[in-house]
Amino acid sequence: MRSGSIRIAVVGNGYWGSKHVRVLSSLPDVDVTVVDVVDERLAEAAAYYPAARFARSLEDVLDDIDAVVVATPPAEHCVLTALASEAGKPTLVEKPLTTSVEEAEILVESAERNGTVLMVGHTFEYNPAVWKLKEIIQAGSLGRILYINAQRLSLGRYQRDVNVVWDLAPHDLSIVSYLLDDIPSAAAVWADRNIGIRHADVAYLRLDFERAATHAFIHVSWLNPNKVRQVTVVGERKMAVYDDLSDNERIRVYDIGVDPRDVDEPGASHAMPVSYRTGDITSPYIQFQEPLLLQDRHFVECARTGTQPNTPGQRGLDIVRVLAASDVALATGRRVDIHHNRPSMSLLPIVGHADAREPHPA
Ligand SMILES: NC(=O)c1ccc[n+]([C@@H]2O[C@H](COP(=O)([O-])OP(=O)(O)OC[C@H]3O[C@@H](n4cnc5c(N)ncnc54)[C@H](O)[C@@H]3O)[C@@H](O)[C@H]2O)c1
Incomplete structure (x- = not known):
């Protein structure tokens, strides 16, 4: 050059x-x-x-x-x-x-x-709020991750060449894969076409993360009255919500949870089978950078x-494999295994320029 x-x-x-x-x-x-x-x-x-x-x-x-x-x-x-x-x-x-x-x-x-x-x-993957969420997960304060739920909804821009999964879910797939340092090993999909004859405009994906031993659920829609951009991470100890549309509280950490409870006494047979833990809701400061x-x-x-970028072509291929599996899952109505022929890029050391992901928690 x-x-x-x-x-x-x-x-x-x-x-x-x-x-x-x-x-x-x-x-x-x-x-x-x-x-x-x-x-x-x-x-x-x-x-x-x-x-x-x-x-x-x-x-x-x-x-x-x-x-x-x-x-x-x-x-x-x-x-x-x-x-x-x-x-x-x-x-x-x-x-x-x-x-x-x-x-x-x-x-x-x-x-x-x-x-x-x-x-x-x-x-x-270049969003400081997503870096912060990963930092929180990796610090272990949420406990074991039970599941992640992502929603990307609005009265969206209908695309000519791809359905709503290929259009919007790449964002959530890349976010959850980055957060978990893993890529999905299986996908199941429900999707529907409401407007026009070409492409599904509402979809729900279930993704299994084998190595991270958890699941993610992704809801994408071009047909929703209000705009929603949220990722909820439910941990055994705490829960976190990342709201990309919030001005000053893009991440909230909820110190709340639910524990199972054995109810033995006959007099307490109507008691809840769980007990609730409640605590503070905190929001870390995240400096806005576009x-x-x-x-x-x-x-x-x-x-x-x-230099090798933090999101190299191989990572794009990882996500395209999941999207292609979602097509098969949709056509067959079955859960589809996803075969990645190599270790995920997200498992490899990141060698990119520090500037792009500063302060990068990985
Ligand atoms: N990263 C993000 O957050 C984000 C957000 C929106 C869209 N996108 C992606 O950006 C891409 C573009 O989406 P968009 O919504 O801007 O589409 P668009 O339809 O608004 O714009 C596409 C443009 O490409 C031009 N074009 C098409 N073929 C061309 C060619 N061969 N040579 C030169 N120009 C050509 C069209 O004339 C048009 O101006 C898509 O891949 C989309 O998924 C990414």
Whole structure:
């Protein structure tokens, strides 16, 4: 890579790609090229970022850039990323990495063969509130994790090329896998299509985490009256709720629980079979830092230095395997085992730049 400014092409200036353009344009020594097939999207970007460069196709600018961010609809991720990777360009791909396991494997293999950085945009793994939640879990104060429940609901943006599981659940899959330092070994799904004929718009997933010896439940919906972004971790001793929409109490730790109680005396036969423990509700201070900014800064650093990112392509492949298993589970109505052919990246030491996950609890 040449010294001085790094030239990054953001491919897809839609809802999310435009945020990458904003964040990357704010970083020192980053020159942004906006690529979109729709002229209006280029004109919108030109109005805000006159210093940027613009193009209708990645191929047209490949020789004039150093790295690529792919923020197109998921069905286009594989072709664009393969193009960038084969040209030796470090690439950050939005979630989900691809729309099939085969495509994800091709991209991971291509990046390895070409010795280029491949990173997946699992934004919540760059979220200080998620780091704090992991710190709390790892400190053991919640006790044994009984289960995790995640909800990502709103009157959402219906997608053309993927169902609600592939669109929204990558976030929760990456969060729970990161929190537990494990990846799901089996998935069961219930999903329904309420609007239109194409894709399920409401889904519930059950994920088994063998090594962490616990379960996670994920509820995703494009058809919900209010916006909910919550992860609840239920431990044997305490419980924690991460509410991504809260301004100043994004994590609350509840010092409450339930213990079993033997009721032997006949006179107490109507007593509860459990006893309740109640205590304080506390909320740790979490300084707000925009996760996308932390993520993209980490990508720039990895692209400059060739360092393995904290969320490498392999991690994107892990999540795509779970999503593909969810398709089989949905089609068969059965619980599906997920075979990861290697140790999970989350079990491997993290070698990324400290800046991106500071203070990283792992
Ligand atoms: N990390 C997050 O929190 C987050 C949030 C939302 C979306 N996303 C992801 O970002 C990606 C984009 O989603 P979106 O909601 O912004 O979609 P979008 O439809 O709003 O935007 C996609 C853009 O890509 C352009 N495009 C399509 N094919 C192209 C090509 N071959 N070359 C150049 N431009 C092309 C379209 O014209 C459009 O402007 C998806 O993978 C989505 O899952 C991530």
